[in-house]
Amino acid sequence: MKRSFWGRFLRKRLAVVGAVLVMALILLSLAAPWLSPYDPQIQDLNMKLQPPSASHWLGTDEYGRDVLSRMLHGGRISLSVGLVAVGIALVIGVCVGAVAGYFGGWVDQVIMRLVDIVLCIPTLFLILMLIVFLGPNLVNIMVIIGLTGWTELSRLVRAEFLTLRHRDYVAAATALGASHRRIIFLHILPNALAPVFVSATFGIAGAILLESGLSFLGLGVQPPVPSWGNILTSGKDYITQAWWLTLVPGLAIFLTVLGYNLLGDGLRDLLDPRLSEGEPHA
Amino acid sequence: MLRFLIRRLLLSLPILVGITIITFGIIHLTPGGFTSVHMDMNPNVSPDSVARLQALYGLDQPVPIQYAKWFGRLLRLDFGRSFLDQRPVMEKITERLPATLLLSGLSLLLIFGLAIPLGVYAAMHHNQRADRLITVATFVGYSLPTFWLALLCMLLFGVVLGWLPVSGIRSVNHDLLTPWGKFADYAAHLILPVFISAFGGLASISRYTRANMLEVIRQDYIRTARAKGLPRTRVYYLHALRNALLPVITIIGLALPGLIGGSFIFETIFSWPGMGRLAYESAMNFDYPTIMGVAVIGAGLTLLGNILADVLYAAADPRIRV
Amino acid sequence: MICWIPGFPKVNLMPEAPVLGLQDVEVSFSGQPVVRGAGLHLYHGRTAGLVGESGSGKTMTALAALGLVPFPGKVSGSIRYGGRELVNISETEYEKIRGAGISIVFQDPSQALNPVLTIGAQLLETIQIHRNLPIKEANILALESLGQLDISDPQERLKNYPHQLSGGMKQRVLLAMALVCEPDCLILDEPTTALDVTVQAQMLDLLERIQNLKKLSILLISHDIGIVSEISDEINIMYAGRIVEKAKTAELLKYPCHPYTVGLLNSIPRLGCRKQPLLSISGFPPNPAELPSGCAFHPRCPRAIDQCRTHDPELKAVGVRTYACWNPYEHD
Numbered sequence: 045m046k047r048s049f050w051g052r053f054l055r056k057r058l059a060v061v062g063a064v065l066v067m068a069l070i071l072l073s074l075a076a077p078w079l080s081p082y083d084p085q086i087q088d089l090n091m092k093l094q095p096p097s098a099s100h101w102l103g104t105d106e107y108g109r110d111v112l113s114r115m116l117h118g119g120r121i122s123l124s125v126g127l128v129a130v131g132i133a134l135v136i137g138v139c140v141g142a143v144a145g146y147f148g149g150w151v152d153q154v155i156m157r158l159v160d161i162v163l164c165i166p167t168l169f170l171i172l173m174l175i176v177f178l179g180p181n182l183v184n185i186m187v188i189i190g191l192t193g194w195t196e197l198s199r200l201v202r203a204e205f206l207t208l209r210h211r212d213y214v215a216a217a218t219a220l221g222a223s224h225r226r227i228i229f230l231h232i233l234p235n236a237l238a239p240v241f242v243s244a245t246f247g248i249a250g251a252i253l254l255e256s257g258l259s260f261l262g263l264g265v266q267p268p269v270p271s272w273g274n275i276l277t278s279g280k281d282y283i284t285q286a287w288w289l290t291l292v293p294g295l296a297i298f299l300t301v302l303g304y305n306l307l308g309d310g311l312r313d314l315l316d317p318r319l320s321e322g323e324p325h326a
Numbered sequence: 327m328l329r330f331l332i333r334r335l336l337l338s339l340p341i342l343v344g345i346t347i348i349t350f351g352i353i354h355l356t357p358g359g360f361t362s363v364h365m366d367m368n369p370n371v372s373p374d375s376v377a378r379l380q381a382l383y384g385l386d387q388p389v390p391i392q393y394a395k396w397f398g399r400l401l402r403l404d405f406g407r408s409f410l411d412q413r414p415v416m417e418k419i420t421e422r423l424p425a426t427l428l429l430s431g432l433s434l435l436l437i438f439g440l441a442i443p444l445g446v447y448a449a450m451h452h453n454q455r456a457d458r459l460i461t462v463a464t465f466v467g468y469s470l471p472t473f474w475l476a477l478l479c480m481l482l483f484g485v486v487l488g489w490l491p492v493s494g495i496r497s498v499n500h501d502l503l504t505p506w507g508k509f510a511d512y513a514a515h516l517i518l519p520v521f522i523s524a525f526g527g528l529a530s531i532s533r534y535t536r537a538n539m540l541e542v543i544r545q546d547y548i549r550t551a552r553a554k555g556l557p558r559t560r561v562y563y564l565h566a567l568r569n570a571l572l573p574v575i576t577i578i579g580l581a582l583p584g585l586i587g588g589s590f591i592f593e594t595i596f597s598w599p600g601m602g603r604l605a606y607e608s609a610m611n612f613d614y615p616t617i618m619g620v621a622v623i624g625a626g627l628t629l630l631g632n633i634l635a636d637v638l639y640a641a642a643d644p645r646i647r648v
Numbered sequence: 649m650i651c652w653i654p655g656f657p658k659v660n661l662m663p664e665a666p667v668l669g670l671q672d673v674e675v676s677f678s679g680q681p682v683v684r685g686a687g688l689h690l691y692h693g694r695t696a697g698l699v700g701e702s703g704s705g706k707t708m709t710a711l712a713a714l715g716l717v718p719f720p721g722k723v724s725g726s727i728r729y730g731g732r733e734l735v736n737i738s739e740t741e742y743e744k745i746r747g748a749g750i751s752i753v754f755q756d757p758s759q760a761l762n763p764v765l766t767i768g769a770q771l772l773e774t775i776q777i778h779r780n781l782p783i784k785e786a787n788i789l790a791l792e793s794l795g796q797l798d799i800s801d802p803q804e805r806l807k808n809y810p811h812q813l814s815g816g817m818k819q820r821v822l823l824a825m826a827l828v829c830e831p832d833c834l835i836l837d838e839p840t841t842a843l844d845v846t847v848q849a850q851m852l853d854l855l856e857r858i859q860n861l862k863k864l865s866i867l868l869i870s871h872d873i874g875i876v877s878e879i880s881d882e883i884n885i886m887y888a889g890r891i892v893e894k895a896k897t898a899e900l901l902k903y904p905c906h907p908y909t910v911g912l913l914n915s916i917p918r919l920g921c922r923k924q925p926l927l928s929i930s931g932f933p934p935n936p937a938e939l940p941s942g943c944a945f946h947p948r949c950p951r952a953i954d955q956c957r958t959h960d961p962e963l964k965a966v967g968v969r970t971y972a973c974w975n976p977y978e979h980d
Contacts, residue, residue: 058465161344164628165621168590169605173352173617176609253471257591260473261606280477284485294474302469309465452719546759552716553754554774554825555747558739568764644809645763 059310065303069296073119080113084270093286103288105279111292118270119296125186125255125265126248126304132190134244137197142228142236144198145205156202159195167192171254175263182265185258189251197243204236211235238315245308249301256297272297327637334636338629342622343397349621350396353614354389396618405622406615410608415619418604423623425495426589426600432516433524434581441528442567442574445535449570450562452540460532467529476522476595483518491515493597519596523589527581534577538570545569572643579635665731666691667865668713668750668833673725675708675717675889682708682936684889685725687963690833690865697876697897698869699912700886701933706869707755709886710835713867714752715742729833748778751826755838757818761810768806771825778829793828794821796861797854816847820854827858835867840875852879874916877901885909888934888944891963893971905969905976907951943974951975 072079081101088108096103102111144155174188208214209232217231258264259273267274272293279289380386384395399406405415448460484492491497495515496508503511542548543566551565552558590602597603601620608616640646666689675683683705690696698706712723715734727734729749734742754760762770768790775786787806794802797820810818819839826834839855840848856879859866870876876883883900885893885908893906904910911929931948934940940947946956955974963972 058461157341158344161341161348164341164625164632165345165348166624166628169621169624170352172590172606172609173349176612177352249469253469256471257473261591261594276474283477283481290474290477294471294478297471297474298466298469301471302465305465305469546754546756547762549716550754550760550822550825551762551770553714553746553752555743555745555777555829556773557743557777560773560777565762565765569762572764643764644766645811 056310056313058306059313062303062306062308062310065299066307069119069300069303070123072116073123076116076120080110080116082110082113084109084113084117085268086110093282093289095286096288102292103286105275105286105289106282111275111288114270114275115272115292115296118272118275118293119300121182121265121269121271122252122255122273122297122300125182125189125271126251128186129189129193129251129255130244130247132187133193133197133247134240136191137194138201138233138240140194141198141201141203142205142233145202146209146224146228146232148206148209152202156199159198162192163195171258172263175258180258180263180266182269185255185265189254193247193251197240197247200239200243201236204239205232208232208235239312242308242312242315245304245311249304249308252297252304253301256293327640330640331633331637334633338633341629342625345625346397346400346618346622347393349618350393351389353617354392400622405619408608408616409613410611410616415615418616419601419619419623422599422601422604425598426593426602429516429519429523429592429598429600430589432520433527434578436520436524437527437531437581438574438578440524441531442535442571444528445532446539446562446567446570448532448536449539449543449566450558457536460536464529464533468526468533470525472522472526473591473595475525476518476592479518479522480595490518492518495599519592519598522596523592531574531577531581535570535574538573539566542566542570568642572639575639575642576635578638579632666728667730668867669726669728670709670713671726671728673709673712673723673727675705675712675721675723677721677936680937682721682889683712686886686889686891688867688884688891690867691881692832692865693859693863694881695859695866695868695879697873697880697883698867698886699871699873699876699883701871703933704886705889705936706871706886707837708889710752710837710867710869713835714746714750715739716746744778747774747826747831748829749831750833750835751829751831752835752837753819753822753826753839756842757815757822758842760822761818763810765809766806767808767810767813767821771806771821771828774825775828789828790824793824796827796858797821797824799824816843816851819843819851823854823858827862827864830862831864833865833867835869837869838871839868841870841872848875855879872916873912885912888939889936890944890972892945892973893969894963895969899969903969903977903979905971905979906973907949907975907977908945909971910977911948943972951977 086109088104091100091104091108093106094100094104094108100110100112102115105111105114140155140159144152170192171188174192175184178184178188205228214227214231217227222231255264255271256273256276259271260277262277264273264277265271267278276290276293276297279286279293283290377386384392387395396406403416405419407414408418444460448457451457480492483490491514495512497503497511497515500508500511539562543562548561548566551561556565589598589600590606592598593600593602594606601624604616605620605624607613608620668688668690670686670688673683673686673688674681686705686709688696688698688709698709700706708717708721711717713727713734715723715737717723723735725735729745734745761767771790771793772783772786775781775789779786781789790806791802794805799805799817799820805813805817805821810821813821819842836855840851843851852875855866858864866879868876868880873883873885877897877900880897883895883897884891885900885906887908893900893904893909895905900909901913904913908929915929929948934944934947940957942958943949943952943956943961946952949956953975959974961972961974963970966976969976
């Protein structure tokens with residue numbers, strides 16, 4: 045009854061929907077410079093707050109800029125915030141978790157107590173402070189979201205390492221004189237990647253949501269650089285006259301986050317055998 | 327049990343101290359700051375008076391000494407005075423805390439009151455239409471940007487329909503209302519913030535409950551319970567749910583920091599006079615004593631929440647003795 | 649005479665009518681049969697054994713008898729209990745029979761009790777679901793049922809949680825729970841597998857005593873033909889979801905006909921013959937989704953002939969014996 049990974053993946057309709065959404069948004073963002081009908085920064089005050097039409101598919105904003113072009117370029121920003129932030133979180137989380145889980149003992153104790161401390165600071169509060177004090181620019185936002193998002197990952201990786209480090213192939217590598225670094229990264233890590241991968245997928249969804257939330261408070265990527273968050277934020281003041289300025293970016297954020305969440309859930313079902321084995325008894 | 331509580335409380339003290347060090351470090355080791363925000367733009371302020379102001383607040387001393395002084399005052403439960411309006415930080419926090427606790431408490435109740443039955447129902451109808459519907463709804467639920475949803479709801483219920491107030495905790499004419507009217511006024515102001523802030527949690531807790539239920543109902547003891555002749559509903563709601571809820575209890579503890587400290591987005595949107603907005607305002611104004619006060623109280627509540635979750639867990643799971 | 653009182657499924661029978669009769673029972677999951685036409689009869693006060701390797705469909709047969717085949721499994725055929733057809737009766741009707749008419753004790757006692765409820769709660773709810781008794785009397789009944797199974801200090805046990813009991817103790821508690829409402833059929837699924845050898849013998853003794861006391865009909869399921877033959881009156885051998893041989897215990901042990909039965913008997917380690925290599929059947933039971941053509945056993949069978957590869961033998965009475973085989977061992 046064993047099917048191939050892709051065969052099983054395709055049977056999960058929701059996961060496929062997620063993958064299609066994610067792929068579509070990535071492709072649209074990559075192709076933004078070629079797809080955009082207008083320059084996203086060009087203002088045309090004669091064309092202020094135009095509803096969607098044949099020349100401006102998604103209408104224009106309060107400066108007469110083309111919303112479609114701004115959305116396409118904003119997508120690049122939102123997606124790169126998600127990817128870079130999760131990348132940073134991934135590097136820190138994997139290293140911290142790997143060291144704690146691999147060495148165990150007091151190293152593990154010390155590291156995990158420190159993680160506990162970080163976990164007890166409300167993440168959003170920490171982010172708020174860091175952004176206010178360091179200033180809200182794209183790089184800071186990516187780094188800050190990444191710096192505050194690694195704790196869950198490190199716990200996950202630690203748990204994997206705690207079980208994997210007693211495997212025979214690790215003992216064999218140790219006996220052959222491999223260095224700790226080599227064992228951690230070459231022998232154990234590849235076997236611990238499945239849950240990390242799933243968690244990273246959810247992490248991207250979370251980071252995109254977080255950036256837009258921060259933009260909403262004026263703490264995200266700053267205008268005139270377009271991000272979905274700040275298009276929505278400046279649009280909300282015109283919500284009664286220009287509904288598309290609120291609706292379009294909100295929907296874009298929603299669909300992207302939905303895509304990553306569906307994809308992550310599908311991957312988890314496939315990669316985590318606990319959830320897909322056996323039948324319920326009742 | 328008492329020994330466990332004391333041990334846990336003692337263990338959380340170093341964590342609390344660690345949190346204050348991190349927060350203090352972020353505030354004082356980063357560029358920019360209180361005096362630059364309030365003075366740099368003002369041509370009437372001489373460098374001399376900036377220095378005097380910094381000396382007044384002790385900002386000219388080395389950071390470790392500042393921290394030691396602050397910590398010394400904290401031991402006497404003195405959070406200092408706000409840079410912004412010179413009022414004691416303690417006072418500012420105590421007047422904001424009830425509003426946040428009210429909002430978070432009600433959302434938590436709503437989350438657990440709705441999410442758990444929903445998750446159980448989905449698990450009972452695993453892979454049937456009801457389950458698929460709930461699954462899709464939960465994905466939509468935790469993918470929706472809540473501030474956007476808040477905006478749309480404010481527009482719909484507040485502006486278009488005019489059914490609900492969209493900001494603050496009470497109306498302008500609140501003091502003129504009858505006791506019953508005051509209660510109704512509070513309730514009306516609470517509806518949107520509570521529902522919106524519960525929204526994301528609702529989706530994830532129900533999904534989590536469903537996953538736990540699905541795992542539990544594969545256990546042998548569920549089959550035993552069915553084989554004794556117990557009806558399906560009793561098996562699900564008594565035998566399976568008690569086991570499936572154990573991990574959910576831990577989630578309550580983990581949900582607390584989000585609800586207390588992360589509420590500033592909702593509180594800002596709904597102009598809710600709570601801790602989240604206090605944190606936001608104090609951070610934006612570089613009001614150090616208030617930021618530190620909020621951090622201590624927020625972290626303290628979080629740690630208490632974790633201990634509470636542990637105690638509940640021990641009470642619910644006979645295999646764990648404390 | 650058969651009498652049926654709803655909610656109180658106690659059955660009085662004429663001597664030789666089976667208490668529980670399974671006829672052509674088939675259990676399938678998404679079109680793939682796991683049990684393929686099993687027939688079994690349990691008689692008053694007697695024990696029938698059901699023996700086969702793991703994955704042969706024994707447990708699924710038991711679950712079918714209790715109406716507990718997990719979703720999306722489908723059951724067809726006939727399951728008669730006290731003259732009443734159970735296939736396709738409503739869930740509420742079945743709930744009245746489970747635990748009060750037909751009981752089961754599953755294998756692995758360590759997993760079979762709810763870890764967050766006391767023994768008392770789990771025992772009392774069984775009583776209360778089937779009998780409308782005041783709490784005091786239910787309590788007395790619970791204590792009695794524990795005492796009957798040689799459980800020491802029953803008062804204290806009621807307050808215990810499962811993790812506070814030993815494996816053997818849990819097994820007894822499960823038995824007490826299965827018997828407390830006086831069922832007339834008891835299904836035991838690998839009742840001794842999880843126990844160590846000394847406790848196994850005690851358990852078998854206990855079972856025989858209880859059976860004589862309550863005139864129970866027992867269906868004993870095990871992969872171990874040695875254990876089963878110790879207390880069974882009749883043995884059914886199951887392979888790949890089908891009964892391949894059935895006979896009175898003594899007869900089966902002395903004159904096994906089906907090569908699979910012979911293989912199972914040879915796999916019993918005998919005391920004093922330690923040097924002899926353990927003879928068992930090579931290979932593994934087939935996956936229900938990929939059954940071989942003809943007789944499902946032929947790829948592993950030492951006596952397979954051409955006919956076995958093309959035609960599936962049916963369970964038939966041949967002379968005094970009943971088996972499903974084209975080339976059985978012959979006895980004169």
